[in-house]
Amino acid sequence: MIVSLKDTLKANWQDVIYKTVPVGFIFGVLFSTVSFFASFGFTNIQLLFLPFLTGVFSGIGAIIALAATNILTEKTTLGKTTIQVLSFVLAATTNTVLVLIIFFNQEIMSIRFEAFFGILFGLGLGAIYAMYSYKVGQMQERMEFLEALAEKNKQLQEASRKLAITDERNRMGRELHDSVSQGLHGLVFTLHSLRNVLQEPNERITSILNHMEATANSTLDELRTMIEELKPSLLAEQGLTKALTVMTDLFSQRHQIPINLDIQTPDNLSAEVELAIYRITQESLTNIERHANAEHISLTLAIENYDTLLLLQISDDGSGFNVEQYTPNSLRQQFPSSHKGKGSGNGLLNIRQRIEETGGTLKIVSKINYGTTIIAKFPL
Known part of the structure; x- marks a missing residue:
């Protein structure tokens, strides 16, 4: 001091x-x-x-x-x-x-008495000014506090608006990927099968099949482009660390569940893996909100194994479940990401698919009444 x-x-x-x-x-x-x-x-x-x-x-x-x-x-x-x-x-x-x-x-x-009176009078004026300054200062402090609070609320509203837009984009992306995209894949496969089944098709039938296959493949390519364009704007504009921080902060404020963050992102992380990590985190938080009844959450993103692996670990202290009872094939039925509507994603199955699409591995550790931990590893 x-x-x-x-x-x-x-x-x-x-x-x-x-x-x-x-x-x-x-x-x-x-x-x-x-x-x-x-x-x-x-x-x-x-x-x-x-x-x-x-x-x-x-x-x-x-x-x-x-x-x-x-x-x-x-x-x-x-x-x-x-x-x-x-x-x-x-x-x-x-x-x-x-x-x-x-x-x-x-x-x-x-x-003289007059001089001493003048000194006291001056000090009295100073005291009055001090009281006035005190009141004005208090009002200024209140105004500054209210202005700062209003600015924070404005930032929170803007972040909430962006998150709502991101959630809607995610929903549309899942709808397109899970329903329309799979339907088009099925159509292309059916056309291939039909071509093989037909014996000596004439030129007219062959032309129609070729046109249908070309149209289906073209539509599928356009659909992939649309899904890519639905990438979250916050992730595209401010990067993975900021996007995860905003997402978890808003989740924590909305549900009053503290989230411990430990984020380390490599410089050379591909956009595909970034998007997968963002979606997996979002899906995991949705599952925790709707199924886990958790009081604490931790999220870790760290570089491991001499900069060759990226670890994403999301843990909660919620209700948990018996992992041994569930296989990847049963996850679709047992762990939907939402019970509120049709075509809203496939929960843990969706997480597994996203990890496997990026060449990563998934491990789920859970026990009834002891919470759940999602461990995903991505190659760098």
Whole structure:
């Protein structure tokens, strides 16, 4: 604290002196002028001496106020306005004591009642100004707090809006991938099978089959492009770390479930893996919300195995389930990601598919009443 105080005084004392001493000197000139015309009884030498004295007192008071402000800021949790008022009171009290010592020492200077009254009047005006400053400062602090709160709410609303858009894009992407895309794949496969079944098809039938296959493949390519364009805007604009942070923060605020984050992302991570990690995290949080009844969640994204693997681990302390009872084929029926509508995704099966599509591996660790951990590893 002492070092900090010395540093503060060393850095600011000249600026404080330059700003306060001239003000005190001007006040002294005004007081001397009033004393001269009001016949307070000061000698000419005393009247000339007063401006210099008030200037010195102003400088001393400012230095005391600066030191008090620094100490109170470091050692207390008082508000800025309260600290300023206390610093002023301390500086004014010190100056009052100095004035009384000087003026009551008859060897240095005699004092008249009018002069002492003027000093008290000046301190009274200072106290009134301090109270006014205190009230104004409190109002300013409240306004600053409300403005900061409004800005935070604005940011939260904007993030919520983006998340809502992202959720809708995710839903549309899953619908297109799980329903339309699979249907087109089935159509192409059926056309291939039909071509093989037909014995010596004529030119007209062959032309129709070729046209249908070309149309189906073209539509499938366009669909893949549409699904890629539905990539979350937050992920595309601000990167994986920011996207995961915003997603988990909003989830935590919405459901009052604390989430511990530990995110480390490599520089060379492909867009495909980034999107998979984002979707897997989103799907996992949805499953936790609807099935786990968890109180705590942790998410870890870390580089492992000498920079050759990327680990994504999502854990909760919820209800858990018996992993041994479920196979990949049964996950579609047992763990839907939503019970609220048709075609809303396939929960853990969807997570498994996304991981396998990027060449990764999935491990699920869970036990009834002991939570669930999703462990996904992606090659780098």
